Amino acid sequence: MNNRIATAGNNGEKDRSDCFVSLELTPFGGIQIDLSSKVKALYGQTILSLCSDVLQFFGIENAILKVEDKGALPFVMTARIEAAVKQLIDTDKEFLPEMLPENLSSSTRDQRRISRLYLPGNTPALMLNAGIHAPNGIILDLEDAVGVSKKPEARFIVRNALRSINFMGAERMVRINQIPTGLDDLDYLIPHHVNLILVPKCESARQIQQVNQRISTIQEKAGLNNPVWLMPIIESAMGVMKALEIAQAAENVVAMVIGLEDYTADIGTQRTAEGTESFFARGQLVNACKAAGIQAIDSVFSDTSDMDALKENVLRSKALGFDGMGCIHPRQIKVIHDNFAPDEKEIENARKIVQAFIEASEKGIGVVSLGNKMIDAPVVKRALRTIEMAVSMGKLDANWAENIKK
Amino acid sequence: MKKYDKLIINSIGRMVPTEVNGKPQIPFQGVGKHIPEGRKYAPEISSCSNFPSDGNKLVGSLKEALLKAGLKDGMTISTHHHFRNGDVISNQIFDIAAELGIKNLVWFPSASFECNACLIKYLENGTIHHIEGSMNGSLGSFTSEGKMAGMGVLRSHGGRYQAVQDGEVHIDIAVIAAPTADFFGNANGVDGPAACGSLGFALVDSEYADQVIVVTDHLVAFPCIPWQIQGNHVDLVVQVDQVGIPEKIVSGTTEITKSPDRLFLAELTARFCEVTGIIKDGFSFQSGAGGISLAVAEYFREIMIKRGIKARFARGGSNKYLVSMLEEGLVEYILDGQTFDLDGVRSMRENPNHVWTSPFTSYNYHGKGNFASLVDVVILGATEIDTNFNANVVTHSDGVLLHGIGGWQNCLFSKTVILTVPLFRDRIPVIRDEVTTICGPGELIDVVVTERGIAINPLRKDLIELTKNSGLPIVSITELKDLAEKICGKPALPAFTKEPVAVVKWVDGTILDTIWQLQE
Numbered sequence: 001m002n003n004r005i006a007t008a009g010n011n012g013e014k015d016r017s018d019c020f021v022s023l024e025l026t027p028f029g030g031i032q033i034d035l036s037s038k039v040k041a042l043y044g045q046t047i048l049s050l051c052s053d054v055l056q057f058f059g060i061e062n063a064i065l066k067v068e069d070k071g072a073l074p075f076v077m078t079a080r081i082e083a084a085v086k087q088l089i090d091t092d093k094e095f096l097p098e099m100l101p102e103n104l105s106s107s108t109r110d111q112r113r114i115s116r117l118y119l120p121g122n123t124p125a126l127m128l129n130a131g132i133h134a135p136n137g138i139i140l141d142l143e144d145a146v147g148v149s150k151k152p153e154a155r156f157i158v159r160n161a162l163r164s165i166n167f168m169g170a171e172r173m174v175r176i177n178q179i180p181t182g183l184d185d186l187d188y189l190i191p192h193h194v195n196l197i198l199v200p201k202c203e204s205a206r207q208i209q210q211v212n213q214r215i216s217t218i219q220e221k222a223g224l225n226n227p228v229w230l231m232p233i234i235e236s237a238m239g240v241m242k243a244l245e246i247a248q249a250a251e252n253v254v255a256m257v258i259g260l261e262d263y264t265a266d267i268g269t270q271r272t273a274e275g276t277e278s279f280f281a282r283g284q285l286v287n288a289c290k291a292a293g294i295q296a297i298d299s300v301f302s303d304t305s306d307m308d309a310l311k312e313n314v315l316r317s318k319a320l321g322f323d324g325m326g327c328i329h330p331r332q333i334k335v336i337h338d339n340f341a342p343d344e345k346e347i348e349n350a351r352k353i354v355q356a357f358i359e360a361s362e363k364g365i366g367v368v369s370l371g372n373k374m375i376d377a378p379v380v381k382r383a384l385r386t387i388e389m390a391v392s393m394g395k396l397d398a399n400w401a402e403n404i405k406k
Numbered sequence: 407m408k409k410y411d412k413l414i415i416n417s418i419g420r421m422v423p424t425e426v427n428g429k430p431q432i433p434f435q436g437v438g439k440h441i442p443e444g445r446k447y448a449p450e451i452s453s454c455s456n457f458p459s460d461g462n463k464l465v466g467s468l469k470e471a472l473l474k475a476g477l478k479d480g481m482t483i484s485t486h487h488h489f490r491n492g493d494v495i496s497n498q499i500f501d502i503a504a505e506l507g508i509k510n511l512v513w514f515p516s517a518s519f520e521c522n523a524c525l526i527k528y529l530e531n532g533t534i535h536h537i538e539g540s541m542n543g544s545l546g547s548f549t550s551e552g553k554m555a556g557m558g559v560l561r562s563h564g565g566r567y568q569a570v571q572d573g574e575v576h577i578d579i580a581v582i583a584a585p586t587a588d589f590f591g592n593a594n595g596v597d598g599p600a601a602c603g604s605l606g607f608a609l610v611d612s613e614y615a616d617q618v619i620v621v622t623d624h625l626v627a628f629p630c631i632p633w634q635i636q637g638n639h640v641d642l643v644v645q646v647d648q649v650g651i652p653e654k655i656v657s658g659t660t661e662i663t664k665s666p667d668r669l670f671l672a673e674l675t676a677r678f679c680e681v682t683g684i685i686k687d688g689f690s691f692q693s694g695a696g697g698i699s700l701a702v703a704e705y706f707r708e709i710m711i712k713r714g715i716k717a718r719f720a721r722g723g724s725n726k727y728l729v730s731m732l733e734e735g736l737v738e739y740i741l742d743g744q745t746f747d748l749d750g751v752r753s754m755r756e757n758p759n760h761v762w763t764s765p766f767t768s769y770n771y772h773g774k775g776n777f778a779s780l781v782d783v784v785i786l787g788a789t790e791i792d793t794n795f796n797a798n799v800v801t802h803s804d805g806v807l808l809h810g811i812g813g814w815q816n817c818l819f820s821k822t823v824i825l826t827v828p829l830f831r832d833r834i835p836v837i838r839d840e841v842t843t844i845c846g847p848g849e850l851i852d853v854v855v856t857e858r859g860i861a862i863n864p865l866r867k868d869l870i871e872l873t874k875n876s877g878l879p880i881v882s883i884t885e886l887k888d889l890a891e892k893i894c895g896k897p898a899l900p901a902f903t904k905e906p907v908a909v910v911k912w913v914d915g916t917i918l919d920t921i922w923q924l925q926e
Contacts, residue, residue: 046895129670
């Protein structure tokens with residue numbers, strides 16, 4: 001038996017909806033739980049019995065468990081205790097919270113990924129209400145947003161969050177650690193219906209294949225076959241050069257992201273607002289994505305207070321051909337949505353083209369023309385996409401075609 | 407003096423005492439049901455021949471003033487919270503009383519703050535018998551633990567005026583700390599090193615107290631203009647070094663929240679007001695001092711600019727955000743009951759459209775009408791709301807008394823009352839089966855906005871109709887409660903003894919609910 005004290009969780013001045021646990025296995029004396037909690041009057045008994053349940057589940061009969069609670073929800077508390085237990089005993093057992101039925105849903109290859117909100121994987125307080133801000137996706141981050149010493153315990157929080165938090169329709173994504181460490185993260189994610197995995201600092205198709213092999217193994221064992229999409233993040237000169245190879249590495253790669261902080265460091269320069277230094281990388285990434293028929297996603301914009309600069313950045317990004325952008329603050333979501341959405345001029349153009357296309361099809365004419373200009377098939381296709389997007393983002397009435405006829 | 411006697415159930419189903427601190431009480435009868443008759447309480451007749459004809463009422467010190475005012479055992483002493491956490495005079499009064507060995511005083515503040523926590527020692531040693539006014543923070547916990555000799559009495563700002571006019575509270579000595587005054591006792595809050603804006607909370611005390619002492623650190627030659635407090639009501643004037651700590655007058659809740667979740671709530675609230683047409687040309691609004699309320703005003707501003715709408719007036723709590731709306735012409739008048747920051751003070755001093763008001767004009771039950779019911783929409787907070795829309799602002803779900811009522815109850819008479827609250831705070835559900843303490847009857851609460859849905863009181867069929875197909879997330883209050891419990895778990899009820907420690911008065915002076923002693 002290991003008699004050191006294992007700890008997990010956060011109890012800093014500003015931490016909320018979290019707890020800090022320390023666990024010591026003892027030779028005798030039974031289970032001793034020392035609870036301090038800001039919600040003790042309301043949940044004291046519930047918390048004590050939950051703590052006993054977890055220890056019993058792991059077959060622990062003698063221990064001192066100290067819990068300093070700042071209003072942690074049950075799935076957070078059990079994740080913290082489990083993280084402590086697993087530092088002391090070797091077990092494959094997992095104390096899983098109930099899976100919300102809504103979290104069994106799958107996402108689709110082409111679904112919209114304009115905004116994806118990054119959430120640090122070891123900070124449950126920020127996850128609880130993330131869904132209300134309605135990003136297209138939420139990213140529970142196990143990589144850069146989690147300190148090295150906290151990485152093991154973050155896996156339990158992220159696993160439990162995937163099961164317990166209703167993200168209100170946002171695609172459930174996780175950024176794993178760099179391959180090969182990140183492969184082990186998958187054990188905590190794949191059985192719990194994660195929709196998409198972000199693979200950071202990706203530099204080769206081989207890494208994508210490694211991820212997929214691990215996913216297949218886990219799914220086979222768990223008897224699952226739901227789709228798990230991949231979104232490699234390109235963050236180095238090598239990654240940029242291999243962009244097409246990575247984009248085409250597997251069927252389930254649905255988008256690729258450029259990560260400019262690391263990229264600019266790698267090429268030995270500074271990131272600027274204008275982004276001249278990353279022009280090649282961004283162009284290359286967009287081009288590789290479009291060649292492979294997947295979505296191109298731009299880097300996050302790190303100044304969370306400057307919404308005007310964000311807007312500029314989004315418009316530049318859209319002009320380069322990107323389909324979306326990461327967010328590190330919920331207030332960025334609306335700006336990103338509003339400015340990636342087609343503007344009035346685009347909608348008007350698309351509407352004319354689609355109308356011409358409908359009329360041509362009705363008349364059985366194979367060639368679409370607008371005025372005396374011939375419209376090529378890809379242009380029609382893009383116009384249809386613009387219209388569809390405008391409708392779904394509330395910028396165009398769904399019955400626009402009929403309304404015009406009237 | 408009996409702390410309380412004969413508990414009965416009032417019309418909203420709460421057990422309340424019929425006698426408090428030796429005085430008979432009327433249980434809550436329903437909103438607008440209690441109509442007392444007779445004449446208002448009147449102060450003693452005073453004659454100007456008893457006062458110096460040169461107008462100079464200055465005395466050497468606060469102690470001398472209190473002695474001249476006849477300070478003795480059992481008196482009721484009133485003070486005001488214009489300086490919020492920068493109040494120093496209230497504490498000095500009781501230091502002096504303790505030094506003189508005086509016992510069993512009743513403190514009747516318009517509100518208390520954490521800076522008054524040092525008075526606990528005087529509650530313990532018998533200098534102060536009990537508090538009638540808000541018991542915030544440490545004073546609240548002290549009361550909840552059953553340590554106060556008498557019963558606490560919680561009143562709204564309007565209820566405080568009513569209680570004095572009814573003669574329910576007889577103020578022996580009122581001490582008005584004023585940022586500027588002259589030797590005659592004319593005083594205002596807009597000038598001087600401790601400028602705090604309106605002195606409206608002290609108005610009733612100046613009119614009805616037996617003895618009125620004005621304390622200032624900025625004595626000007628007669629006349630002190632403007633005179634928010636008229637010297638004709640004042641007995642004694644004291645000059646001191648410092649009347650309030652300026653940097654603590656601006657309290658912490660006067661900055662807009664930075665929390666994205668709370669900003670979301672504020673934006674949703676503003677959208678509700680936009681969709682339902684509450685925000686229209688010539689409308690009026692009031693929002694409190696909390697971070698969410700301030701953010702609501704900012705979103706109002708965006709909507710008003712976008713739609714070219716101007717408000718006729720806004721009720722304050724004024725602050726820099728409201729002031730900038732006034733200065734941009736989005737709001738024509740601020741009717742200000744309490745000034746929350748120095749921009750508010752400056753505006754009140756310089757802008758004739760920024761008008762100082764008092765609980766008499768805004769909230770008083772014994773006025774011939776008051777402004778509260780003329781306001782189109784008010785956005786407030788709450789610690790808890792139940793499925794009957796009853797709401798609590800004084801206790802927390804663990805049963806501890808922590809806040810005063812402020813103007814919250816009075817604002818419930820606005821045409822549309824919106825409570826904007828998170829569905830849960832950490833793990834504590836805000837929407838409950840039953841609130842720990844009722845401070846506002848559900849029939850007056852129209853809308854509850856949470857980040858996960860908006861519940862409209864079934865009594866407001868018009869609002870339900872207006873929000874159909876609006877895209878707003880309208881749900882029932884029960885759905886909100888169920889969702890909160892699904893996320894947090896069902897909370898246990900706090901454990902109380904059978905001892906009441908404080909009562910919550912309704913705006914008409916009847917007893918709405920009781921606060922019970924916490925079980926150890």
